[in-house]
Amino acid sequence: MNRGSIRAEVRRRLGENTVFWTDANIDTSINEGLEEIAEASEYYETSESESLVADQPVYNLKTLLDYDLLRITSIWNPQRTQWMYPTAPHLLGRLYRRWEAIKGQPEAYYVRGLWNLRPYPKAAQSSGTLTLDYVAIPPLLAADDAVPGFPEEFQYGLVEYALYDLLAQDQETAEALLHYVEYLKHESGLTQWARERGNRSGVVGAGY
Amino acid sequence: MPVTRQAFREQIEYQIADTANTFWSDLDLNAYIQEGYSLFIAQTQLFWDSAYLNDDADVAVVSLPADFWKVDRVTWDYQEISELTPRQLRAHDSQYKTLTSREILGYLVEQEAKNQLRKYPVPAQDCPTDDADPLNTRLDYYQRAPTLANDASTFACPDWCLKHIRNWVMYRVYSQKGEGQDLKLAQHFRERFDRGVLRTFRRLNRTDSERTGVLGGSATTARSIPTPKLPWQFGRIVRRF
Numbered sequence: 001m002n003r004g005s006i007r008a009e010v011r012r013r014l015g016e017n018t019v020f021w022t023d024a025n026i027d028t029s030i031n032e033g034l035e036e037i038a039e040a041s042e043y044y045e046t047s048e049s050e051s052l053v054a055d056q057p058v059y060n061l062k063t064l065l066d067y068d069l070l071r072i073t074s075i076w077n078p079q080r081t082q083w084m085y086p087t088a089p090h091l092l093g094r095l096y097r098r099w100e101a102i103k104g105q106p107e108a109y110y111v112r113g114l115w116n117l118r119p120y121p122k123a124a125q126s127s128g129t130l131t132l133d134y135v136a137i138p139p140l141l142a143a144d145d146a147v148p149g150f151p152e153e154f155q156y157g158l159v160e161y162a163l164y165d166l167l168a169q170d171q172e173t174a175e176a177l178l179h180y181v182e183y184l185k186h187e188s189g190l191t192q193w194a195r196e197r198g199n200r201s202g203v204v205g206a207g208y
Numbered sequence: 209m210p211v212t213r214q215a216f217r218e219q220i221e222y223q224i225a226d227t228a229n230t231f232w233s234d235l236d237l238n239a240y241i242q243e244g245y246s247l248f249i250a251q252t253q254l255f256w257d258s259a260y261l262n263d264d265a266d267v268a269v270v271s272l273p274a275d276f277w278k279v280d281r282v283t284w285d286y287q288e289i290s291e292l293t294p295r296q297l298r299a300h301d302s303q304y305k306t307l308t309s310r311e312i313l314g315y316l317v318e319q320e321a322k323n324q325l326r327k328y329p330v331p332a333q334d335c336p337t338d339d340a341d342p343l344n345t346r347l348d349y350y351q352r353a354p355t356l357a358n359d360a361s362t363f364a365c366p367d368w369c370l371k372h373i374r375n376w377v378m379y380r381v382y383s384q385k386g387e388g389q390d391l392k393l394a395q396h397f398r399e400r401f402d403r404g405v406l407r408t409f410r411r412l413n414r415t416d417s418e419r420t421g422v423l424g425g426s427a428t429t430a431r432s433i434p435t436p437k438l439p440w441q442f443g444r445i446v447r448r449f
Contacts, residue, residue, distance in 0.1 A: 032371065039368055040407065058258065068366065071411050089281060093288055100286040101342070112280060113256030113350070114366070114412065137368050169223050173393050180396070 001155045004144035006030055010162045021166055031140040033161030033183070034148055040187050042070060043150050043194035044138040050130050052123035057100065061115045061132070068136040072117065075109055076131040084109050084119065084130070092120055106130065150190055157186025211370060213241060214359035220377055224388065231388040232381055242356055244376030244401070245363065249353035250277055252408040254365060261345040263312070263331040268305065272323045273349070280348040282325075284312040289345075292328060294319050308332040312345055372404035 001009075007026045014021065038044055050064055061069065075084040087108040092099040099120060105128075106119030119130065138149055148155055160183035167176035217237050221227045249255055261270045282289050292314040297304040309329035316326040327345060335344040354364055363370060375397045382394035 035368055036371065042411075068368070070368070071414065089288065097288070098286040100283065111412070112348070114254050116256050137366075168393065169225065171225075171390060171393070173390060173396075177392075177396060 001152055002145050002147045003027065003030060003141040006155065006158050006162070007144075009156075009159050010166070013159065013163055014166065025166065026162055027141070029162035029165040030158050032165060033158040034140060035137055036161060037150075037154075037157055037183075037187050037190060038137050039070060041150075041191040041194045042135040043190060045073065045133065045135050047131055047133045050117075050132055052106070052126065052128045052130065054123055054126040055103070057118060057122050058112075059117045059119070061117055065115070065132070065134065065136070069114060070135045070137065071114075072109075072111055072132055072134045074133045075119075076133070077106055077128075078131065079128045080105050080107065082107065086110060087120065151193065154186050154190040154193070157183050157190065160186060209367075210362035210364075211367065212359060213238065213356045213361050213363075216363070216370060216374075217241060217359075220374060220381075223374075224378070224381055226388070231386055232384065236384070237377065237381070238356070240377040240380040241373065242353075243380070244373040245356065245365075246353045247376060248369060248372050248401075248405060248408075249351070249365065251405045252412065253278070253350045254369070254408070254412070255351035255353070256280065256348070257351050258346060258348045260340065261325065261327075261347055263327070263333075263335040263344055265331055265333045266308065268328070268330040269320060269324050269326050270345075272325055272347070273351075274323075275351045275354065276323060276347075276349050277352045278350040279317065280350060282315050282348070283346045284344070285342050290314050292316050297328060304328055306330065315345075369408070372401055372408070375401040375404060 007023060007030065010026050010030070011021075048064055050059060050061070053059075061072075076082075077084055084106060085108050087110055089110065092108070096102070100122075102121040103124035104121040106121060106123060108120045109117060110120075111117050117132075141148065148158065160179045164176050164179035164183055167179065170176075217234065218227070220237060220241075221229070221232075224232065226232055255275075257273070257275070259273050261272075279291065282291070289312060294316065297314075297316065301307060305326075307329040308331070310332050312327050312329070312331065314328045316328060317324075320326050325347070335341050355361075356363070363373075365373075378397040379394050379401060381388065382390045382397065
């Protein structure tokens with residue numbers, strides 16, 4: 001379904017023409033639903049490269065990753081050809097109290113707040129990059145032929161959310177809340193799909 | 209793109225069908241917006257920063273940054289130092305308020321005035337250079353939400369956070385006594401706000417606990433060294449017959 005067909009479905013279910021709810025109203029509600037379902041399910045994954053800077057303990061990712069970042073999922077260090085592992089300051093402190101003074105190729109990381117990434121150890125030289133994999137809010141549907149980037153089975157969740165939002169604005173409370181409950185079912189379905197996209201039943205070399 | 213307070217308020221006025229401010233004034237809405245913003249940022253710990261509390265000789269109590277909300281870590285010479293309670297300090301050293309030393313071993317926030325921190329011991333000399341010097345007390349902390357002083361002020365959080373703040377405003381708007389009151393909708397938006405806060409907080413803290421897998425084995429995680437223990441018979445009288 002694209003934005004145009006989602007909007008048409010919303011109009012059909014509302015029994016509305018363009019008199020009361022304009023196309024712009026409905027599109028705003030659809031995009032709000034997309035933002036809500038993307039934040040809850042974390043289905044949209046992407047990646048960026050960050051350059052290493054010598055002696056820099058904390059990297060502020062606000063400029064690099066813009067305002068759509070939800071969280072970092074993993075970081076690849078191409079210099080070491082290894083994934084960095086998530087850690088915490090109290091774990092690093094157990095190994096060596098003055099861990100902040102150590103320099104080298106980063107092998108672990110932790111994040112503070114939304115944007116503040118701290119690799120360990122801090123880079124000794126201003127060369128090399130880190131590849132950051134993260135989940136984010138996807139681009140909103142800007143045209144009628146724009147398609148949400150998740151399976152069509154869950155796209156009716158956007159219809160339900162738009163219905164809920166528009167009816168809540170009209171203070172049709174009971175009906176709005178019924179649509180919200182339906183939306184939540186699609187949200188939880190998409191969340192489960194996003195987490196279990198891979199098949200974990202057979203893992204090479206592991207004794208699970 | 210950062211959203212201004214005015215644009216955000218106008219979106220809300222459109223949603224509650226009160227663009228003429230018949231039932232809810234701009235003043236009310238601005239107060240609810242600031243309230244929701246402050247609550248959301250404080251509860252999710254979204255904003256974080258680092259500042260140096262420059263060591264000055266014989267000055268133990270320093271002011272914390274104006275946007276301070278909660279301590280994350282305090283370090284001196286690259287080492288994390290512990291928060292102490294007045295009781296611990298009194299038991300350890302009755303002269304903790306006057307004892308001086310080059311090295312800072314701990315800090316105290318509890319008894320001090322709002323937004324002040326006491327270093328222990330009292331610094332014996334000035335730090336070599338202000339700010340980015342390891343021989344200087346550094347504070348990593350979570351920040352409060354900035355004040356939206358006027359309609360041109362912008363939100364410092366991402367756009368996806370604004371719907372959670374809007375949920376709070378809707379809760380307050382529909383709770384307000386008057387013709388526009390709708391307690392069922394108010395409860396619904398309050399639940400949405402609480403769920404959004406919990407989800408955001410858990411997401412931000414999830415990074416610490418995730419494990420990455422490696423084919424053929426699992427990634428090693430940092431292990432703690434064994435805690436030193438005294439011999440079992442320490443302090444006892446052991447008799448062998």
